[in-house]
Amino acid sequence: MTLVEVIARALGDPAPYIGSSSSSSLFGVVGAATSNDVTAEPVRHQRSASDRAGPPTPPPYSFHFAHAVYNVSIPENSIIKTYAVQPPNEPRMGLHVTSDLEVRYKIVAGDKDRFFKAEERAVGDFVFLAIRLRTNNIVLNREKGDSYRLEVKATGTRREGKSRTTLEADTVIDVRVLDANDLSPLFYPTDYSVAITEDTPLHKSILHVVAEDADLGLNGEIYYSILDETEQFAVHPTTGVITLTRPLRFAERALHELTVVANDRGIGSTSRNQASKARVKIKVLQPY
Numbered sequence: 001m002t003l004v005e006v007i008a009r010a011l012g013d014p015a016p017y018i019g020s021s022s023s024s025s026l027f028g029v030v031g032a033a034t035s036n037d038v039t040a041e042p043v044r045h046q047r048s049a050s051d052r053a054g055p056p057t058p059p060p061y062s063f064h065f066a067h068a069v070y071n072v073s074i075p076e077n078s079i080i081k082t083y084a085v086q087p088p089n090e091p092r093m094g095l096h097v098t099s100d101l102e103v104r105y106k107i108v109a110g111d112k113d114r115f116f117k118a119e120e121r122a123v124g125d126f127v128f129l130a131i132r133l134r135t136n137n138i139v140l141n142r143e144k145g146d147s148y149r150l151e152v153k154a155t156g157t158r159r160e161g162k163s164r165t166t167l168e169a170d171t172v173i174d175v176r177v178l179d180a181n182d183l184s185p186l187f188y189p190t191d192y193s194v195a196i197t198e199d200t201p202l203h204k205s206i207l208h209v210v211a212e213d214a215d216l217g218l219n220g221e222i223y224y225s226i227l228d229e230t231e232q233f234a235v236h237p238t239t240g241v242i243t244l245t246r247p248l249r250f251a252e253r254a255l256h257e258l259t260v261v262a263n264d265r266g267i268g269s270t271s272r273n274q275a276s277k278a279r280v281k282i283k284v285l286q287p288y
Helices: 003-011 024-028 049-053
Strands: 069-075 094-096 102-109 116-123 126-133 147-160 163-178 191-197 205-208 222-226 233-235 241-244 255-264 276-285
Touching (some): 126 147
Parallel strands (some): 069 163
Antiparallel strands (some): 102 147, 205 241
């Protein structure tokens, strides 16, 4: 998601590109905030002699984030410069400011691997805070880290002649990494063997194969099947239990070899060529 789309979503604009292909139309319709959008409490700070010599400074907005914690999400394996997105109806991230205040955002803790970057974008009297991926080769992997708690510092600077006033505010951004179906099921072990007697009852469980997938939800739910159709054996599609479905004949065949495949149930995981496979050897013994 682009920065324009992130801001449009925060402003409640369902279609930021209708009628225009540029971001200027989106920002142009915002306008100045009403008095209901502004916190009236002033920020008290020392004024220098040069400040007193100039014209009176209007009371600034209270320089603080409206919320101590904000929530965003971003898919794993996203390309560089992908922006994190807030859930629907979440309060927009950022600060109300006066026009003479320059604001910068910086991540100060919680990102030791330097995945993320904080950006600012002024729209009217509000400076949006956006979190995006950096332009490096490090890829987000949910299986290695599914959440991050970023501490963000906002610094506001106002220059009046030779004097400078600096304001600071802090907030926390909880980043949730969304799962992508990027892993295939894996059998462990990949080779199974069992010996059963010729008189084994039908529908008896004779072996249990197991595959695992670290993805979440349907992406991690496994479906088992036998690669080459056989009327002699069946595998349960969700448990991996192999059962006998036809009587065994030692004189006809003393060894059966099967290939069991495991697919996850996520979108795009139907190809058997990409499935994980396990080899199963079933030796038939004569009854004593």
